[in-house]
Amino acid sequence: MSYITEGCQPKRVFEIFEDICSIPHGSGNEAGVAKYIENFAKNLGLECYIDKTGNVFVKKAACAGYEHRDCVLLQGHMDMVCEKNPGTEHDFERDGLDLFVEGGLLGAHGTSLGGDNGIAVAMMLAILEGDEHPALECLFTVEEETGLAGAKGFDCSQISAQKMINLDSEQDNTVTAGCAGGVRTEAVFSSVKVDLQSPRDAFEISVGGLAGGHSGADINSGRANALVLLARILQRVFSEQKIWLCDINGGGKDNAIARQGSAVVICEDATLFEKSVLDETAKIKKELCSADSNFEVGLLGCNVSACFKLKDTQRILGFMSLVKTGVLKFSNDIDGLVEYSRNLGIAQTEGGRVIFTLSSRSSVEAQIDYSCRELDMISNLFGAQNRHYSRYPGWEFNANSKLREEYLDEYEKLFGIRPAVEVIHAGLECGIISSKRPGLDIISIGPNMYDIHSPAERLDIASCEKIWKVIKAYLALK
Numbered sequence: 001m002s003y004i005t006e007g008c009q010p011k012r013v014f015e016i017f018e019d020i021c022s023i024p025h026g027s028g029n030e031a032g033v034a035k036y037i038e039n040f041a042k043n044l045g046l047e048c049y050i051d052k053t054g055n056v057f058v059k060k061a062a063c064a065g066y067e068h069r070d071c072v073l074l075q076g077h078m079d080m081v082c083e084k085n086p087g088t089e090h091d092f093e094r095d096g097l098d099l100f101v102e103g104g105l106l107g108a109h110g111t112s113l114g115g116d117n118g119i120a121v122a123m124m125l126a127i128l129e130g131d132e133h134p135a136l137e138c139l140f141t142v143e144e145e146t147g148l149a150g151a152k153g154f155d156c157s158q159i160s161a162q163k164m165i166n167l168d169s170e171q172d173n174t175v176t177a178g179c180a181g182g183v184r185t186e187a188v189f190s191s192v193k194v195d196l197q198s199p200r201d202a203f204e205i206s207v208g209g210l211a212g213g214h215s216g217a218d219i220n221s222g223r224a225n226a227l228v229l230l231a232r233i234l235q236r237v238f239s240e241q242k243i244w245l246c247d248i249n250g251g252g253k254d255n256a257i258a259r260q261g262s263a264v265v266i267c268e269d270a271t272l273f274e275k276s277v278l279d280e281t282a283k284i285k286k287e288l289c290s291a292d293s294n295f296e297v298g299l300l301g302c303n304v305s306a307c308f309k310l311k312d313t314q315r316i317l318g319f320m321s322l323v324k325t326g327v328l329k330f331s332n333d334i335d336g337l338v339e340y341s342r343n344l345g346i347a348q349t350e351g352g353r354v355i356f357t358l359s360s361r362s363s364v365e366a367q368i369d370y371s372c373r374e375l376d377m378i379s380n381l382f383g384a385q386n387r388h389y390s391r392y393p394g395w396e397f398n399a400n401s402k403l404r405e406e407y408l409d410e411y412e413k414l415f416g417i418r419p420a421v422e423v424i425h426a427g428l429e430c431g432i433i434s435s436k437r438p439g440l441d442i443i444s445i446g447p448n449m450y451d452i453h454s455p456a457e458r459l460d461i462a463s464c465e466k467i468w469k470v471i472k473a474y475l476a477l478k
Contacts (some may be wrong), residue, residue, distance in 0.1 A: 001395060004099045005106065008461050009285055009467045010126065014106075017122035021114065022096035027146040028053055029093060033078045033121065037140055041123050053141040053153030062135040065478070070136030072475065073161035073440075074118025074127065075429065076168055077144035081253055081453040084111040086208065088455070091380040094236070094467040105450075115459035116452045117144065117260040120167030121179055123468060128314055133475035137161050144168075144253060144429060145453075147390030149186060151429035163403045165471070166430050168387070169446035170217070172463045175404060176444035178423035180216065180339075181394035181431055183368050184254055185375050189316055189354040189383045193246075193306040202246060202304045205233065209294035212259035212454045215343035217427030220327050220336075221241070222289035226250055226261040227344050229284055231320035233297065234263060236280040241268045245313040246304045247349035254345035254359040256453040261347060262278035266307050268314040274299060315382040316354050323358070323378055331366070338425040340367045356384075361425060363394050374422045395431035395442070397423055410473045415466070445470075 005014035021134075023032040037056045047059040050258040056078075062069065082092040088110030090181035107113055137159060141150030169176045171454070207226045211473045227250045237243055243265045250261025267273040281297045288295055329340040338364060346357035360371035372388050379386045398404075404421065412418045430442050448460035448465045 004101060008101065009465045012126045012129065013119075013122045013464060013468060015126050017118055018099065020118045020121055021360050023109070024093055024095065024160070025078055025080055025114065025118070026092045027079040027143045030078040030142045034140070034142075034377075035246050037121070037125065039460070041128070044128060046128065051154060053150055056140040057152045057154075058128065058138040058140075058160060060136045063131050064451065066134045069477070070163055071135040071137060071161040072133075073137045073139060073159055073164040074124045075115045075139045075141070075164060075166045075433070076124060077141045077150060077429065078116060078121060078147050079112030079143055080116065081112055081145050081256060082154065083252055083256065083454050085110045085455045088323070097421065101423055101461070104461050106461055107458045111455055112453060113457040114450045114458060115457060116170065119447060119459060119464060123167060123471065127475065130472070132472070137307065141429060145253070146451055148392045148429055148432055149390070150391070150435045151432040156433060159440070160438055162441060164430070164433065164442040165403075166428060166441050166442060166444040167446050168428055169444045170449040170452060172447050172460075173417070174420045174422055175407060176424050176428070177401065177404060177421050177427040178363070178397035179395045179431055179444075180361045180363045180425050181361060181365060181368060181392055182427050183362065183372060183391040184389050185372065186389070187356045187358065187359045187379050188387075188389045189312070189384045190213050191308055191318070191354070192352045193308055196304070199303040199305050200266050200307075201270070202264050202302050203270070204262060204264045204300045204302050205277060206260070206262040206298040206300070207232070207233070207250070208260040209292070209296040210259045211291040211451070211456070212257045213451060214426060214453050215255045215257055215345060216341070216361055217424065217452070219341045219343065219425065220338050221291065223257055224288055224292050224295070225322065225325060225344060226258040227347050228325055230261040230263060231317060232284070233277055234265070234317055235279045235321045236313070237265075237267070237273055237276045239273055240276055242310060243267045243273075243313060244307040244310060245316060246307045248316070248347050248354060249349055251344070251346040253453065254343065254357045256345060257343060258345060259454065264302060264304060266304065270424070282409065287410075305319040319356070319378060319382040319384060325377070331363070334423060337423060339363055340371070341425065342371060362429065363423065363425070365394070392427055393431045393435050395428060395434050398441070401441050401443065404443050406472070406477070407443055407445070407474055411470050412475060414469055
């Protein structure tokens with residue numbers, strides 16, 4: 001079999017990664033990759049089982065000479081965030097990814113790559129083929145990207161390891177040692193559209209060309225949210241004339257900063273509508289960061305036969321305009337660390353309902369409680385019904401981690417520098433697993449990845465080799 005990644009090192013890791021990329025594995029559709037892992041483990045004669053949630057757990061005894069070492073748990077997730085560019089024809093339920101290598105980076109044509117977290121799966125399987133390591137346990141989880149359901153559903157009493165290396169980080173010169181917790185919120189406006197006596201002229205307004213990104217790791221990058229900008233433009237128009245909303249849609253994932261959004265509206269004065277939109281668009285362009293330089297707003301005439309009442313339009317736009325998003329608080333103790341944030345990730349119109357999905361994150365549990373209460377108050381004010389779900393705990397920093405010091409030592413021996421240690425604002429499965437296995441010594445590491453959760457996602461090939469060397473060196477310690 002020929003590989004697009006031919007020549008990339010470590011060779012075996014990239015072969016396995018490319019195999020995984022050929023199998024559809026969006027969140028909730030990991031069964032194909034789970035079967036691949038199961039067959040891989042069976043071919044090595046290893047103990048393997050798939051639990052009722054869909055997680056795969058593989059165990060391997062210590063290699064000769066390593067029996068005295070503590071058992072190590074390696075952990076990553078099988079699912080990927082499925083994002084594609086407008087106009088890209090790709091069915092994430094059935095199609096494999098179309099990979100390319102360029103400038104030392106690995107990407108996928110028109111879609112997200114799933115390096116988060118397919119590269120972890122590939123490294124874990126390649127390590128299981130090795131013969132210089134202590135006893136290993138490998139946990140491959142499902143649905144991490146949509147609420148960490150796999151980690152929540154796994155019976156952690158199966159874990160005998162004392163140390164855990166999570167491979168779901170994206171900077172090779174950094175060791176992650178703590179993370180935020182979070183919760184998802186669905187705010188539903190249940191209204192009834194009014195059928196018009198005859199079709200009416202309307203405008204479809206679309207916002208696009210934004211960089212997007214991860215709603216945790218990139219929330220302080222200055223990148224704009226398409227749904228927030230769309231609300232701002234519509235708010236401007238509404239302040240100058242009556243408009244009637246017909247539908248509003250945008251975003252794709254609650255844990256991704258929305259890159260696009262659109263709305264269909266009826267207005268009183270088409271000329272004033274266009275002038276207001278163009279004027280507000282020009283103001284927004286001056287405020288955006290360089291990553292969002294391709295920002296654009298489109299206007300297209302259309303016909304509609306139903307719309308929401310004026311008061312319902314006002315309620316929906318009021319919610320979008322007043323709900324706080326982005327960075328809400330920085331840490332008082334760790335310079336530059338986002339402590340509390342919120343992302344408006346999805347807007348969708350289903351018949352007479354408009355549904356918004358938001359993600360709140362914080363390293364302080366009380367702030368997550370506060371976010372839920374605040375959203376309830378805003379929703380009550382505008383007549384929406386809330387559902388809070390998929391809550392997950394944070395992972396508290398351990399000042400006395402032996403595993404972390406051992407890993408830092410090996411990294412420094414290999415590359416002459418000592419990595420930074422950080423606590424991040426993204427959610428990791430480490431929080432759930434550590435809550436179920438108190439005392440488990442954990443670090444999170446990974447190769448450099450850029451623009452994850454977007455079609456611009458790229459995986460740094462040389463960085464993968466770097467991380468591979470450190471993990472192998474750590475596991476080979478006598």
